[in-house]
Amino acid sequence: MISFDPQFLINGLTTGGTIALAAIGLTLIFGVLNFINFAHGEYLTIGAYAAFVANVSLGLPILLSAILAVPVTVVFALVIDRIVFYPLRRQGAGALALLITSVGVSIVVRNLIETIWSSDTRRYDLAAGEAMSILGIRITAVQIIILVTSLLLMVGVHLLLTRTTLGVSMRATASNQSLAMSSGINTEQVVRWTWVIGAGLTAVAGVLIGIDTVLRPTMGFGLLLVMFAAVILGGIGDPYGAMLGGFVIGFVQEVSVAFISASYKPAVAFMIMVALLVWKPEGLRGGT
């Protein structure tokens, strides 16, 4: 046993923040569209690389690049939905057809990115940061930005879901699509906005990860299972659950290094997910 170092807490919270952002998107899409989107990780990657093009290839400052990455990713997500998923939905295809198709989409997008930018890791054009020491815990400016951004965006999502018509419609559609349609909610519009918000949040997560560490074509796909774990932990379709789930998973992963071999670290998230699905499939918050 190794003594608990509060450093792990900070590491866990920052890792968790990005996972949480991406997980919110995944859970919203699942809630409204009712299929598990295996291509979800690719939105993260697209977001990160879009910012890379803006920042490194075009020379724009990082903040602007991050902001630009969002609409780029959203457009991609909408286009992919229109060309690939929407026709299947119209044909009446079920969740499983969409799932398998999304696997195909994820393979295509990931390898397209690798074709263009190769599998080498890439970095944004940023000065290297030094960590500050607060109360004996080291934290970098970037980590603070990640935490603040994640929290702000989550608050934004909360406000959206509770205070706007759109948000209410989204929740209604998520819980009962046919009833929502019959009460006059334009479900296709809700679907479109779900993609916008879901893909947008995930794109931001991608840029944050890229700023904090590096970019590679598999960055999103590599986190996919972890995102699933967060979503399941929080209860599918529940955005607040996804936020909680993301933080918990991130935290547990980082802290686990203290107790078990670091080479099992990625497996930790999977173990949590499997255990949950078996014993409490409705997640920590117990049902949508």
Added chain:
Amino acid sequence: MAGLSDISSRREFIKTATASGAALTLAGCTGESTGSSSSETITIGLLQPFTGEVGWVGESSEVAVEIAIDEINNAGGINGNTVEIVAEDTEAGQQTATSAIRKLINSDGASTILGPTSFTLPAVMGIAQDNQVPIISPTAGTSELDDVGGEYIFRTASSDSLGGRAMARIAEQNGYEEIAVMYVDNQGGRSFGKTVVEGFEALGGTVTTEVAVTPGKNSYRSELTKAFEGSPEFVSLTAGAETGSIILNQWNEQGLGGVWGLSDDMQTNGFASEMGDIIEGSYAIGPLSGGDRYEEFASEYESRAGESPRPFTAEGYDAMILAALAAEAAGSSNPAELAEQIISVSQDGEAVESFQQGSNAIEDGADINYQGASGPVDFTENGNIRSPFAVVQSNGDSWEQTGRIEPDQLEF
């Protein structure tokens, strides 16, 4: 990476030439190059990863082998025959490597296979042995292979069991008593990392923590926290350049202190200048660059690739020359006969320093001892080499040799 993009056109050429060659062979069934006499082309198989995280290994070794081949062909070829290489990508994966090596041996008629890496060599060893085709790997360092070679399996790269000890020696020589060891969790990393641990403890030092990391992740902060828990003075890191750069950047950001001992993949001048001040003063082990031979090779490499030689390239060059000299000594390019001469041309005899020299000496009936660009390359009976190592340190921009470790300093 800029220089290596020139290579793609070279690969294009080779692949086109190969494919048309293959097509002709398939059509006319005349692909048997395992004969003797008349002027024919001798094929050497280059089996390395060309894609993925370690794709640079294949690309850079191709440049090195081509330097050797041009030298050989300019000197009249092997036994009067031209040499060409056929390259196949292992993708650092077993299944791919297995079918690739079968293609090289069966379809292309390779007389010798150069490569592959530690990830795939165990998987393809058996195939080469069954087909009686020698493999000379310039990159596979895993200590698992220490006892298996000598008949068909040879390595011009030092085994990790020696490299790891050299690293432990460096730490000891510089007076460090407590070290930590970090390594990536794969064949190359474990084999080197664990040897450092054992070696350092055998020298009487203490290893405060041993941390295995998963490659390909974005953040290693927690692993770093764990590694630096006991405040080690020196940390040995065995990792690929990409993983290593993430770890080192985050170490720097956290201000954790200590000195690093870095592994082969990070021992390029490109890495040193990219990391700059962050790794100033760090140690690594490298090829002895004092020799003229290495300098000759390095400048030729640089003119072709636009950057200084990457790890294992000099070893690749030497592997090719050794294969060629073995074929000369055997008087044929038949793989089994070639294999028998490999150990003998590498040690115990008249010292020669180039293919031309070696070829001439063999013609005069002498027993030769090839001295390579990467070191003396003397094979033991198990197909391993025991070379001295150079101790290098980063000056913030490149690696400079600051010391040397002899093979007998590695016995403890």
Added chain:
Amino acid sequence: MLEQFSFVTSVATVAGIYAILAIGLNVHWGEAGLLNFGHVAFFAVGAYTSALLTIASPSASQAYSFGFGMPIPVGIVGGCIAAGIIAFLMGIPTLKLREDYLAVVSIGLAEILRYGLMNENWLTGGVGGIYGIERPLTEAIPFAFYNLFYLGLVLVALVGCYLYTKKLRRSPFGRVLRSIRDDEEAAVALGKETFRYRMQAFIIGAVIAGLAGSLWAHYTTALTPTAFATNITFTTWVALIIGGSGNPKGAIAGAGLIISFREATRYLPDVYGLGEIMPTLRLIFVGVLVIVTIRYRPEGLLPERNITRAEYYNRLESESENL
């Protein structure tokens, strides 16, 4: 001439092993409607078990501790049994879940297994893995014909699995299984214990995958955990989808196609300087193929007999429509 033929033989052998894997997966998905994305786990267990049972006792420098030196048939049977046991253990918690959850959980479990393979050196040789695995009958068969012999072995196994699963489909067990797949509520109403049927199908498919794994181990003679990553599962899935799921013939056709495609693209001359990106292009093509197949011909190349597209779409419906 025999040498070029040898290369084709080796491609055919790999395709054959994938075909066996695909047949096993077909029992899961085609017959029982189980969305198993962790198929590689059974493959890995079969391979490692057969390897450990047949390999000689390890020397001191080897990482792994066990080697029982048994004859190869024992290894192969052992591999199948081990895969079946793992399926049973994995199935208990997961087969009650709805299909898309099973997909996610099965990947998770397969990955956990792979991490176990990488770390538990005493059992599996860890990252370095195991090499020097025995091949059957190396003394009896002349060297030049050995690869052909092994291909024959794989084909025999393939035909065996094919005939077995065909029989399974026609049997009462198979019929009940398909009825559960198509309409679980009705099956339950008729008093069928759906869980038991699913478990049996799960184990059968796993045993077949374990057989593929054992054959693979004795073919490559070396195993490392990195060889058992999720891309094997995905390749098998792609083979099944494109070849035609719900249909063992489709499984074989799909595997043959995908593997030949993969190997054939190695031979392509380097037109337009595409050589470097060929691997990713290949994968993009495969991904597009999957998308297009599901959209325009979801039943695959060789569809299940007597099934209409509407029925097939029904099959692709998830159980629950609402959340």
